[in-house]
Structures are given as structure tokens and as C-alpha cells.
Amino acid sequence: MKKILITGVAGLLGSRMAEWILQNHAEVKIIGIDDLSGGYIEHVPNGVEFHQLDITSDEIADLFKGVSIVYHFAAYAAEGLSPFIRKFNYRSNIVGTASVVNACIEGQVGRLVFTSSMAVYGVGNPPFKESDLPEPIDPYGVAKYACEMDIKIAGSQHGLDWCILRPHNVYGRNQNIWDRYRNVLGIWMFQNMNELPFTIFGDGRQQRAFSCIDDCLLPLWKAGVDAWASKKIINIGSWRYYSIQEAAQILKEVIGKATIRYEAARHEVKDALPAHELSISILDYQDNTTLRMGLKMMWDWAQKQPRRSQKSWDKYELEKGIYQFWKNP
Numbered sequence: 001m002k003k004i005l006i007t008g009v010a011g012l013l014g015s016r017m018a019e020w021i022l023q024n025h026a027e028v029k030i031i032g033i034d035d036l037s038g039g040y041i042e043h044v045p046n047g048v049e050f051h052q053l054d055i056t057s058d059e060i061a062d063l064f065k066g067v068s069i070v071y072h073f074a075a076y077a078a079e080g081l082s083p084f085i086r087k088f089n090y091r092s093n094i095v096g097t098a099s100v101v102n103a104c105i106e107g108q109v110g111r112l113v114f115t116s117s118m119a120v121y122g123v124g125n126p127p128f129k130e131s132d133l134p135e136p137i138d139p140y141g142v143a144k145y146a147c148e149m150d151i152k153i154a155g156s157q158h159g160l161d162w163c164i165l166r167p168h169n170v171y172g173r174n175q176n177i178w179d180r181y182r183n184v185l186g187i188w189m190f191q192n193m194n195e196l197p198f199t200i201f202g203d204g205r206q207q208r209a210f211s212c213i214d215d216c217l218l219p220l221w222k223a224g225v226d227a228w229a230s231k232k233i234i235n236i237g238s239w240r241y242y243s244i245q246e247a248a249q250i251l252k253e254v255i256g257k258a259t260i261r262y263e264a265a266r267h268e269v270k271d272a273l274p275a276h277e278l279s280i281s282i283l284d285y286q287d288n289t290t291l292r293m294g295l296k297m298m299w300d301w302a303q304k305q306p307r308r309s310q311k312s313w314d315k316y317e318l319e320k321g322i323y324q325f326w327k328n329p
């Protein structure tokens with residue numbers, strides 16, 4: 001039986017990918033790893049062989065033996081927070097990925113699919129092309145770029161096959177909406193459910209390519225199995241671009257009522273927009289879900305979720321320069 005291993009299987013991409021594979025490829029056995037630091041066991045579908053492990057631990061290695069495809073999604077992906085938790089960010093992203101790469105090489109894995117990020121481009125020159133020279137502006141982007149380079153080296157030196165994806169603002173059912181540092185749409189949903197205004201940083205004119213997870217699943221599969229995807233770096237992202245203000249307005253209409261509060265601008269890229277040619281030609285990416293449709297699905301799901309409290313860091317590694325809105329919950 002073909003084996004696929006997913007790290008971060010309790011998270012958005014991991015849980016939804018596992019579900020999609022179980023529905024579309026019943027012949028596949030799925031091994032899932034997650035330490036549940038940012039994902040929820042309730043989101044891991046029945047049928048996954050689940051292991052609660054930290055990917056930086058050597059204990060993961062045995063699970064990789066005889067695996068055809070590894071989807072490596074596990075990471076703490078809080079880009080804006082990353083300058084204030086540098087060490088944690090590099091441990092989670094770089095040390096974690098190094099551990100996965102070692103296990104892939106030793107286990108003779110067929111292909112490693114790694115989710116890098118649009119964060120590698122930095123300010124760039126949107127729409128970002130995969131051939132653009134990365135120039136990240138924060139430690140999260142630096143970490144993702146370092147992982148990309150490390151994986152390429154493992155490819156040339158140890159014969160590891162790989163495909164690197166650069167997702168752009170993926171959202172949808174099973175997203176963590178209880179983390180105040182990441183995933184703006186989920187943060188707004190949490191705020192609204194707790195009778196708080198949506199927060200927008202700066203003037204709200206910054207643009208993003210919000211991408212519904214449902215449109216990313218077939219492309220993720222192809223990144224693992226298609227010969228054309230071998231040793232390619234490919235953006236995954238919607239070709240409809242929205243400003244943060246527009247996104248807030250759409251969510252407000254989906255929910256029915258909401259207020260908005262503007263906060264001081266923070267250190268972030270103005271327009272993070274992907275070029276699409278490769279995602280379409282190699283991965284068959286199709287932008288089927290408008291932001292309104294995707295938010296409707298996510299909001300319907302969010303309302304049925306347990307009332308969890310919001311994750312907050314007790315102590316940041318660095319307090320200097322931290323934004324007021326993160327100092328005082």
C-alpha cells in the first residue's frame with residue numbers, strides 16, 4: 001500500500017489534505033505527525049495513523065521508511081510575530097525542516113513537498129514570479145528561504161526529489177482562529193464572536209491574494225505525484241486580489257454586522273501577490289472560490305466551533321519594538 005506522510009496534520013493544510021486524500025485515493029495509507037502546538041486533534045480525520053510528535057525530535061525518523069510522498073506542513077507560521085520570537089521561529093522552521101529532510105533521506109522518501117511561503121519575496125515587485133530573487137523582510141521569510149535552499153542541496157547531494165510551494169494567504173475550514181498573531185480572516189472571526197471590532201493595521205490598502213484551501217488541494221496532490229512538479233518552485237495563490245479593507249467589508253457582509261478599528265501600521269509587505277502561470281500549467285490550480293464564497297463556508301464552520309480562548313505568548317523573546325496591540329491583550 002502506498003504510504004504518504006503529512007507533518008502538521010492537525011493544521012489547516014495538513015488536516016484538509018489528509019481528508020482529501022482519504023476521499024479521493026482510498027488505496028493510500030496516511031501517517032500524520034503533529035505536536036498539537038497550533039492544530040487540533042479534532043481536525044485530524046479518522047483513518048490517519050496519528051503520532052503526536054515534535055518534528056525536531058529524532059523519534060520521527062522511523063515513520064518515514066517506505067513513504068512515497070512527504071507533505072511537510074508543520075511550522076509555526078506567525079510572520080508578523082517572528083521578529084519577536086526569532087529563536088523559536090528558526091527552531092520551528094529551520095531545525096524542524098532539517099529534521100524532516102534527514103528523515104526523508106534516510107527513509108528513501110520518493111518526494112518531499114514543502115510549503116515555503118510568499119514571505120520569501122519580501123517587498124519584491126508584485127506580482128511575484130518564482131524566478132524573482134527572494135528578499136525576505138522578516139525572520140519567518142528568512143527561515144522559509146533557508147529551508148528552500150537546504151532542500152535543494154538535499155536534492156543535488158542526496159538525490160531527494162522535491163517540490164517547493166509558496167502559498168499565499170490560504171484560509172478555510174479547520175484554520176486556527178484562536179491565535180491572535182496570524183491569519184487575519186480567522187482573527188476577525190474570533191473578534192466578531194467575542195464582540196470585538198475587526199482590527200486593521202495601517203490604512204487597510206495593502207493587498208493580498210486570499211486563497212481558499214478547497215482550491216489548493218488538487219494542486220497540493222499534483223505537487224506530490226506529478227512528474228512535471230519535480231524540483232520546481234511554484235506559487236499557490238488566488239488570482240483575485242483584495243485589499244484588507246475590501247476583505248473586511250466582505251466578511252462584515254457575510255457575518256451581517258461588524259465594526260472595524262484601525263491600528264498603527266506594522267512592519268509588513270504592502271502588496272503580496274503571486275504570479276499564477278506555473279500553478280496553472282503544472283498544478284492545475286483553478287480559482288473556483290471567490291472570497292465571499294470561501295468566507296461564507298469558513299464562517300458557517302467557525303460558528304460551530306467550541307469557545308476556545310485566544311493563544312497569547314506569556315513572554316516574547318524580545319520586547320523592544322513590539323506593537324502596543326500585542327503588549328496589552
Ligand SMILES: NC(=O)c1ccc[n+]([C@@H]2O[C@H](COP(=O)([O-])OP(=O)(O)OC[C@H]3O[C@@H](n4cnc5c(N)ncnc54)[C@H](O)[C@@H]3O)[C@@H](O)[C@H]2O)c1
Nearest residue numbers: 008010011012013035037038039054055074075077169170
Ligand atoms: N495558511 C497559509 O496562508 C500559509 C501561507 C504560506 C505558507 N504556509 C505554510 O504552510 C504550512 C501549513 O500552514 P497551515 O496554515 O496549515 O498552519 P497550521 O498552523 O494550521 O498548521 C501547522 C501545524 O503544524 C503543527 N506544528 C507546529 N510546529 C510543530 C512541530 N515542531 N512539530 C510537530 N507539529 C508542529 C501545528 O500543531 C499545526 O497543526 C506551514 O508550513 C506554513 O508556514 C501557510
